[in-house]
Amino acid sequence: MKKILFFIFFFLFIRESFAYEYSRKDYSTSIWTFQIRLLKIDLLWDDRLVIWISDSWESLSSLVKRYNWKAWIEWAFFCPKDYTNCWWKNFTSADRYSYWENFSRWEDTGDRYVFAIDKDSLAFLYHSSKLNSEMKDEIYMWIGNHPLILKDWQSMLEYYYDRWLIDKKMPINQPKTFICSTSKPWEILMWMVKYAHMDDLPTVLSEIWCVNALNLDAGLTLAFYNNWEYYVWPWRDMMDAVIITDKIWDEKNKKIVNLAQNYKKTLISQINNLTKDKAKVDIILQNVIDKIDILLDKSKWNRKTLLILLKNDLMKELWETIAYK
Numbered sequence: 407m408k409k410i411l412f413f414i415f416f417f418l419f420i421r422e423s424f425a426y427e428y429s430r431k432d433y434s435t436s437i438w439t440f441q442i443r444l445l446k447i448d449l450l451w452d453d454r455l456v457i458w459i460s461d462s463w464e465s466l467s468s469l470v471k472r473y474n475w476k477a478w479i480e481w482a483f484f485c486p487k488d489y490t491n492c493w494w495k496n497f498t499s500a501d502r503y504s505y506w507e508n509f510s511r512w513e514d515t516g517d518r519y520v521f522a523i524d525k526d527s528l529a530f531l532y533h534s535s536k537l538n539s540e541m542k543d544e545i546y547m548w549i550g551n552h553p554l555i556l557k558d559w560q561s562m563l564e565y566y567y568d569r570w571l572i573d574k575k576m577p578i579n580q581p582k583t584f585i586c587s588t589s590k591p592w593e594i595l596m597w598m599v600k601y602a603h604m605d606d607l608p609t610v611l612s613e614i615w616c617v618n619a620l621n622l623d624a625g626l627t628l629a630f631y632n633n634w635e636y637y638v639w640p641w642r643d644m645m646d647a648v649i650i651t652d653k654i655w656d657e658k659n660k661k662i663v664n665l666a667q668n669y670k671k672t673l674i675s676q677i678n679n680l681t682k683d684k685a686k687v688d689i690i691l692q693n694v695i696d697k698i699d700i701l702l703d704k705s706k707w708n709r710k711t712l713l714i715l716l717k718n719d720l721m722k723e724l725w726e727t728i729a730y731k
Contacts, residue, residue: 432477432597432632437613440599440606443630444614445477447594447650449527454656455594456649457481457504457547459718465643477632479583479597481646482551483623488642498645501550505663509718510550517571519554519562521585521620523547529587529594531557531618549585549620549648553604556586556619561608575625577604583624585648586616596622596648597630598638622648666715673716674723688724695720 433444447453482500485492501520502509513534520532524544531554532538532545553566553576566572582604585596599610611619629640651659677690698717705713
């Protein structure tokens with residue numbers, strides 16, 4: 407156990423990185439009476455789209471300051487602890503892929519479709535049984551949510567209405583957020599249509615040349631952080647998020663992700679050397695995760711990023727048994 411703790415406390419000696427200012431331009435346009443604010447991303451050039459996985463929830467500003475991104479918005483639906491039916495816990499059942507690694511709880515995407523990015527920075531839609539199911543190994547990043555708004559220019563909302571999957575809050579006239587690809591799979595549009603009904607989105611998004619479009623979270627988690635300030639202030643912290651970064655920081659990310667995975671393998675190997683009893687392994691894993699939580703409060707920048715990634719990787723080892731209890 408001492409060796410295991412040594413690896414955790416080793417993170418305290420990782421050199422900090424320093425943030426510098428990014429500025430990301432967002433565009434405003436209008437279609438009929440609808441006001442739209444857009445972030446346009448060209449993945450063939452310097453832009454990179456990253457799905458960042460959180461173990462609990464936190465503010466956009468703290469995430470941006472830690473990870474040095476150009477811009478950030480909210481992501482897929484999750485269960486917040488201020489909902490009584492979430493048992494006063496923050497958790498998610500969303501489909502989650504980040505840097506090849508699958509953090510999803512389910513293999514079957516169910517009624518959710520996935521907006522995926524491959525290793526060549528090209529976007530495509532994925533469903534475990536209905537669409538591009540053979541391309542799962544191609545997924546580098548993905549975002550799973552519902553409803554799917556457009557598929558090959560065609561509205562998909564009727565499918566969700568028929569299954570009662572568009573709840574009473576979704577259709578009302580309020581800001582709606584989205585991510586979409588155009589006829590160029592490397593060109594991504596994302597952000598918000600102000601005060602729109604859900605039924606308006608297929609037509610409005612088609613007018614700005616969206617071919618495939620997925621609904622994202624809004625309501626109390628509606629947020630946009632850019633150039634070190636909130637453009638839209640959130641009323642609730644969130645879990646995972648959609649990030650725009652560049653090639654340089656994306657490559658730095660990969661190194662941190664790989665380092666966390668290597669430390670996880672070392673820790674798991676040492677734990678398995680201590681005991682083969684699955685219940686005891688889970689207890690040790692939980693103890694290690696608790697130690698990481700303590701270190702997170704004392705850490706910044708690269709060190710905190712690495713610790714969070716390591717914690718996420720270790721949590722995956724427990725999901726099979728804890729299953730969001």
